[in-house]
Amino acid sequence: MTEITAPKSPVTTEEFTDRIREQLKYAQGVTPEQATPADVYVASSLVVRHYLQDAWFKTQQDMVNGNTKAVGYLSAEFLMGKQLRNALLNAGMIDQFDAAVEGLGFKPQDVIDAEYEPALGNGGLGRLAACFIDSLASLGVPAFGYGIQYRYGIFKQEFDKDGKQVEKPEYWLANEEPWGHTDYNRSQRVNFGGKVVTKADGSKEWQPEWSVRAVPVDYMVPGYASGRVNTLRLWTAKSYDEFDLATFNKSDYLNAVKPKVKAEDISKILYPEDSTPQGKALRLEQQYFFVSASIHDAIRVFYPGQDKPDLTTFPDKITFQLNDTHPVIGIPELMRVLIDEYGYDWNTAWDITTRTFNYTCHTLLPEALEVWPAKLIGELLPRHLEIIKAINTNFLAELATKTRDKAKIDRMRIVTEGDNPQVRMAYLATAGGSHVNGVAALHSELLKDVTLRDFSDIYPDKFTNVTNGVTPRRFIRLANPRLSALITEGLGTDRWLSDLELLKGLEPLAKDDEFVKKFAAVKQANKEDFAAYAKREYGFELDPNTMFNTMVKRLHEYKRQSLKILALIAKYADIKSGKVNVDDVLPRTVIFGAKAAPGYYLAKMTIQLINNVARVVNNDPDVKGKLNVYFPWNYNVRLAQHLIPATDLDEQISQAGKEASGTGNMKFALNGAMTVGTLDGANVEIRERVGAENFFLFGMTVDEVDKLYEEGYSPAKYYEADPRLKAAIDMVSDGTFSNGDRNTYAPLVADWLTKDWFMTLADFTAYTEIQSDIEALYRQPLEWNRKALLNVANSGYFSSDRSITDYLERIWHTGPLA
Ligand code: BZD
Numbered sequence: 001m002t003e004i005t006a007p008k009s010p011v012t013t014e015e016f017t018d019r020i021r022e023q024l025k026y027a028q029g030v031t032p033e034q035a036t037p038a039d040v041y042v043a044s045s046l047v048v049r050h051y052l053q054d055a056w057f058k059t060q061q062d063m064v065n066g067n068t069k070a071v072g073y074l075s076a077e078f079l080m081g082k083q084l085r086n087a088l089l090n091a092g093m094i095d096q097f098d099a100a101v102e103g104l105g106f107k108p109q110d111v112i113d114a115e116y117e118p119a120l121g122n123g124g125l126g127r128l129a130a131c132f133i134d135s136l137a138s139l140g141v142p143a144f145g146y147g148i149q150y151r152y153g154i155f156k157q158e159f160d161k162d163g164k165q166v167e168k169p170e171y172w173l174a175n176e177e178p179w180g181h182t183d184y185n186r187s188q189r190v191n192f193g194g195k196v197v198t199k200a201d202g203s204k205e206w207q208p209e210w211s212v213r214a215v216p217v218d219y220m221v222p223g224y225a226s227g228r229v230n231t232l233r234l235w236t237a238k239s240y241d242e243f244d245l246a247t248f249n250k251s252d253y254l255n256a257v258k259p260k261v262k263a264e265d266i267s268k269i270l271y272p273e274d275s276t277p278q279g280k281a282l283r284l285e286q287q288y289f290f291v292s293a294s295i296h297d298a299i300r301v302f303y304p305g306q307d308k309p310d311l312t313t314f315p316d317k318i319t320f321q322l323n324d325t326h327p328v329i330g331i332p333e334l335m336r337v338l339i340d341e342y343g344y345d346w347n348t349a350w351d352i353t354t355r356t357f358n359y360t361c362h363t364l365l366p367e368a369l370e371v372w373p374a375k376l377i378g379e380l381l382p383r384h385l386e387i388i389k390a391i392n393t394n395f396l397a398e399l400a401t402k403t404r405d406k407a408k409i410d411r412m413r414i415v416t417e418g419d420n421p422q423v424r425m426a427y428l429a430t431a432g433g434s435h436v437n438g439v440a441a442l443h444s445e446l447l448k449d450v451t452l453r454d455f456s457d458i459y460p461d462k463f464t465n466v467t468n469g470v471t472p473r474r475f476i477r478l479a480n481p482r483l484s485a486l487i488t489e490g491l492g493t494d495r496w497l498s499d500l501e502l503l504k505g506l507e508p509l510a511k512d513d514e515f516v517k518k519f520a521a522v523k524q525a526n527k528e529d530f531a532a533y534a535k536r537e538y539g540f541e542l543d544p545n546t547m548f549n550t551m552v553k554r555l556h557e558y559k560r561q562s563l564k565i566l567a568l569i570a571k572y573a574d575i576k577s578g579k580v581n582v583d584d585v586l587p588r589t590v591i592f593g594a595k596a597a598p599g600y601y602l603a604k605m606t607i608q609l610i611n612n613v614a615r616v617v618n619n620d621p622d623v624k625g626k627l628n629v630y631f632p633w634n635y636n637v638r639l640a641q642h643l644i645p646a647t648d649l650d651e652q653i654s655q656a657g658k659e660a661s662g663t664g665n666m667k668f669a670l671n672g673a674m675t676v677g678t679l680d681g682a683n684v685e686i687r688e689r690v691g692a693e694n695f696f697l698f699g700m701t702v703d704e705v706d707k708l709y710e711e712g713y714s715p716a717k718y719y720e721a722d723p724r725l726k727a728a729i730d731m732v733s734d735g736t737f738s739n740g741d742r743n744t745y746a747p748l749v750a751d752w753l754t755k756d757w758f759m760t761l762a763d764f765t766a767y768t769e770i771q772s773d774i775e776a777l778y779r780q781p782l783e784w785n786r787k788a789l790l791n792v793a794n795s796g797y798f799s800s801d802r803s804i805t806d807y808l809e810r811i812w813h814t815g816p817l818a
Pocket of ligand 1: 122
């Protein structure tokens with residue numbers, strides 16, 4: 001007998017149908033006959049909200065009235081993906097929904113697809129935040145996600161006729177949005193600019209120049225089978241001055257709305273940069289905007305109606321996790337609130353503040369650590385600059401009591417010296433919080449040993465690791481219903497959805513050929529589904545009888561999409577030159593998905609190259625359909641959910657020491673793909689768990705990379721040494737992929753041959769060599785699938801429920817509501 005622990009539906013199909021009809025009538029104003037799938041989507045969403053409402057109330061009440069410390073996850077990004085099906089799953093209403101909408105004459109998938117995906121994040125960091133709030137709610141831990149409701153999410157990616165990336169605005173809020181509840185009654189004022197004056201009693205007063213109204217938009221975050229519903233509170237900026245009537249009366253409309261436009265610009269657009277933050281005033285405005293509103297909100301929530309609350313208890317009410325440095329301005333903000341608004345002395349305020357905040361670092365690239373010019377902070381937030389300087393002074397004094405190493409103390413300054421002093425946000429976060437963590441074991445080690453070395457020397461206890469994880473609800477159960485059913489069958493229970501380590505129970509089944517064949521059939525069916533999806537959405541013709549080999553992630557040099565495309569070109573060159581017989585080539589379909597930051601020249605050129613390789617290779621009769629390259633545009637959560645379950649081989653080929661963790665790697669392993677990867681980020685832990693024999697490892701280690709940098713890296717040497725690499729690069733230069741034009745990719749080629757900062761060329765030979773192992777195994781389907789199944793069985797550790805449990809134990813020191 002199979003044990004079913006999935007939540008029980010609070011409704012019957014008939015009730016669900018009646019409720020949808022009711023919402024169609026009263027909310028949408030249409031009859032079921034007039035309704036479109038989009039109407040049914042809105043109506044169904046309102047119905048689900050209705051059934052979650054009591055649990056939402058109760059969770060909030062229990063949180064405020066109880067003694068369990070809450071978590072405030074402060075993040076500039078929450079890449080949520082579509083909401084409806086996830087809410088249905090967590091509320092136990094999937095079957096009733098499917099039956100109800102079918103009864104009304106609609107296809108459930110059309111209704112699900114009618115939802116416009118909120119793309120309020122760039123990539124891994126934003127999606128991690130979404131997985132984490134799902135896990136917090138599923139574990140029953142009281143929590144807020146705090147962020148920004150951007151009007152425009154990450155840009156919509158298109159490709160022009162030359163294969164170049166074109167960015168289009170992502171105006172997701174132009175569509176009806178039934179999930180967010182805009183709560184005008186709970187807005188917060190956020191101030192900017194102006195000056196600081198010293199009052200007669202010596203205290204400071206910030207006299208700001210302008211302010212905006214931060215209005216919360218609340219989203220339910222339903223837990224899976226926990227009966228709990230947490231809140232994602234995203235702030236939107238509204239103007240206090242709708243418009244200036246005097247100007248308007250002079251018919252100068254544009255100038256009349258200026259104050260409104262300036263204020264509302266703050267939450268208008270998500271910055272599309274990943275890994276290279278730009279020092280822009282608007283970005284700092286955004287950061288301060290959501291953090292200030294969130295801190296005041298937490299005080300309002302936890303000390304309701306109190307004028308003079310005892311904020312020394314604040315760290316017992318809520319712990320704030322800083323998702324990278326973007327919300328770090330919260331540290332001086334809480335200091336300011338405590339000192340200026342509530343009258344605490346410095347030391348008390350500092351004690352409260354440092355006990356409230358913790359910081360997660362998501363990078364190792366030095367250029368990705370945010371640094372703000374003190375001048376800019378001073379103009380926008382003059383009181384905060386004073387506080388930051390005071391924190392810096394006190395911190396240096398404290399360091400002097402801990403070490404005599406003056407050079408070290410100097411390196412650790414939060415505010416640098418010189419004509420144009422800078423504020424290092426990662427240092428401020430480390431000094432101003434209780435814990436600092438990296439996002440995978442290797443990353444946390446490198447953080448301690450390299451990036452924040454001086455800090456970990458002096459404050460070793462502050463540093464810890466929490467390896468990332470992903471939610472099995474969205475990324476297995478929703479994305480891969482076939483595999484989910486097979487797992488439940490294999491384990492005899494569906495409890496794995498809340499306890500993913502149970503997947504270990506599949507391990508013995510890897511010896512059972514019949515089970516492995518069922519597993520293979522799931523993958524095959526998923527590939528056929530994806531081929532149909534790619535045809536429908538993109539017009540691509542994918543052959544599901546080829547190996548599906550996927551590389552999806554942001555386009556960045558360190559991630560090395562170049563390595564993948566160069567290896568592919570080398571294969572193509574082998575076929576063209578007759579070096580390999582095309583009939584011997586293992587048929588492969590290579591699928592890329594990636595957005596490049598709009599200002600990232602080489603990344604955009606790489607996209608153009610991939611698109612043109614696809615054009616040439618897919619249309620070359622000499623290839624006989626053995627090599628296929630597809631680049632579905634606008635990679636997003638929806639596409640991920642379709643593509644990951646259909647993938648045979650996943651690429652995680654960053655230069656060792658550069659990918660902090662990766663989370664795609666976890667999603668693929670959990671969906672039964674094999675990984676080809678370097679010893680980087682969480683790959684290291686995935687390989688440890690699934691077994692070295694079930695992972696295609698290649699390339700230099702961190703130590704080898706460091707050594708090569710030290711010796712002086714010369715990429716041209718590798719170009720000369722490997723004829724296949726030479727042939728591939730020459731093919732990029734000779735116009736094969738640019739209609740004969742030899743200049744198109746010249747900057748990319750020049751970079752490879754003279755700089756190649758991430759050592760693509762040095763790892764090329766190893767990467768092409770491992771391909772024969774991959775292909776040999778793929779030619780034995782049963783063995784391939786056995787190993788892929790072992791990947792699933794041994795990846796339960798990579799659930800975000802486990803990550804959150806680690807945060808609870810190591811950092812937050814709280815737990816589920818009673
Ligand atoms: O965070 C990513 C890392 O590159 C991944 O290795 C890691 O798995 C995830 C989650 O920890 N970092 C980002 O996604 N960073 C950003 O998106 C970002 C956004 C704005 C500014 C700077 C970085």
